[in-house]
Amino acid sequence: MNHQALFTPAQLGSFHLRNRIVLPPLTRSRSTQPGNVANELMATYYRQRAGAGFMVTEGTQIEPRGQGYAWTPGIHSEEQVQGWRRVTEAVHAEGGVIFAQLWHVGRVSHTSLQPGGGAPVAPSALAAESVKVFVETGPGAGTLADPSTPRALSREEVKELVQLYVQAARNAMEAGFDGIEIHCANGYLVNQFISAHSNCRTDEYGGSLHNRLRFLREVTQSIADAIGAERVGVRFSPLFASTDEARVYLGLVEEDPHETYVEAVKILQAIGIAYLSLAEADWDDAPRLPVSFRQAVRAAFAGTIIYAGKYTADLAAEAIQAGWADLIAFGRPFIANPDLPARIANGWPLNKVDEASMYGGTHQGYTDYPAYQG
Template sequence: MSDSVLFDSVQLGPYTLKNRIVLPPLTRSRSSQPGNVPNDLMATYYRQRAGAGFMVTEGTQIEPRGQGYAWTPGIYSPEQVDGWRKVTDAVHAKGGIIFAQLWHVGRVSHTSLQPGGAAPVAPSAIPADNVKVFIETGPGQGALVLPSAPRALTTAEVKELVQLYAQAACNALEAGFDGVEIHSANGYLVNQFISVHTNRRDDEYGGSLENRLRFLREVTQAVADVVGKERMGVRFAPLFATTEEDRVYLGLVEEDPHTTYIEAVKVLEEIGVAYLSLAEADWDNAPELPEAFRADVRKNFTGKVIYAGKYTPARGVRVVEAGWGDLIAFGRPFIANPDLPERIAHDWPLNPVDSTAMYGGTDKGYTDYPTCQP
């Protein structure tokens, strides 16, 4: 099976992508302190990977309360905007197209990461007990700990958060990004509103599926009003559990994930966003998305579809040729191989990932991976 289909050009909103290969959001925790400011090292990292047809930044918190892990960058302060401008300038100089992923972790945080040591905020006061967060314990040092118990947002605060997403989108444009992606996956804030496991609200944002999708709808529309619907996407991580072990995923496995996420996809179609990114479970023996779900996504969404999650080039080709997806994201391979598109094109061997340098640290395991050609 030829990988040539991965090197077709694709139209994504106003942008003509040079290939179907995507650098997906990958948390690396290399921002400068204090202030969680993007820096020159991060600009080098993204510039090295600008051979991707499309790039999305690591999750970028929209406000101080949105942080759930040490040293992750934000996009709410002037210093952060200036830092991200270094990244976008570096990527654009190499002909790349890059979107910022707008992120709020909600309940998946710790009081040590929150302003004033306050409790994290969430749709409902339900702790996250199947995940750990990474906190700073000293200069350049950290530890994994359980998230702190959250407090429930008031209705007025939920509406204020919608505007914080819009402001973050405005900041992203100021920083030179080509567009934005809303992080609505992996058990973080937008996902928490969607899920019956984390949303027990009795106001307009809770109860029925329509109400639980209201925050997604309002955030997506508010961001589209800022950047334009053709310059934005949304990421989901629907999980179709097949065993009890599979169901332990931040506690957000829906009883009927097909219905839940197809209705969410319909919201995106109504607003008219440029793309939908589907992050599949990536642990060993994780369940794949059912073909019926992939087909239903295509039936209900006319924008581009990105797939991510332990993809090989061959698997990516199968998804594209089946008509289910348009773009394929490669996470860990892109971490270790800054020239990944060239390696795929020429069938060159891949560097292994240095698992000890995934989060935090220096250039080691970040910008020092060798390319096949100097």
């Protein structure tokens, strides 16, 4: 199939993108310890993949309580800001455009990763089920553990969290990023507020769908006010299936996911953010998003729409040609193929991912994947 649709230029807010291929957020757990600081190895990793038209960093915690996995980077300390500056300078030297994904895991954490060994924080004191977190903080492979039972945030703490997101966005701009993406997917904090399965609050942040979307609205609007809506994206993981696997890996399944996420998209349209990123299920027999939902999202949102999932180059080109996607993100293929756009353009074969080196470790399975040699 002709993949030319992937290589036509695109506009994302004020940014001119040279192709429509996206490096999505991919947790790799390689930050420097102690301090969860982005480093030269990470700068090399992102620079190698700067052939993408658009790049988003791995999830980056906005505060110490936002960490749910060992060795993931933060963007709440001055040392972390300076570490990320190495990354943005490396990417910009290659002509790339890169946003930082702002992340707070909420209840998907463990007391050993929390300040002072405290309980994780969440909309409600409901433990996350059927998911594991990395708790080991030393070098080597992470030790898996069940998330700890969280404590419910007070109303005042929720307001404070909105401002922590804003400060993280300002920190990202200081670090040289072109903008930020708010992680509202995969069952993490913002998703926990949205979902009736994890939000049992009785104040203005819980109950009705309007109230459950309030935290999303306040965080997004406040960041847009601080750095400009044209520098803001949001990622969701809507899912139209009710399996435990689905709830864990792609967010909390709603009774009416169509209504929930179309209403959320309308909020983002009103704020005027640059893009919406939709992460689809990616296991072998995962359900695809309904065409009716894709059409409703396109009708409700005037900005750029990114899709991610089990996309091949053929499926990606078809999605763009069909008009319901503007950009397509390739996750696992980009891990093993730093030159992925060139491989797609030329029909070159792809390297396979080394599963053993996905999280934590050294340059092996991280920056040593070879470019195509012919």
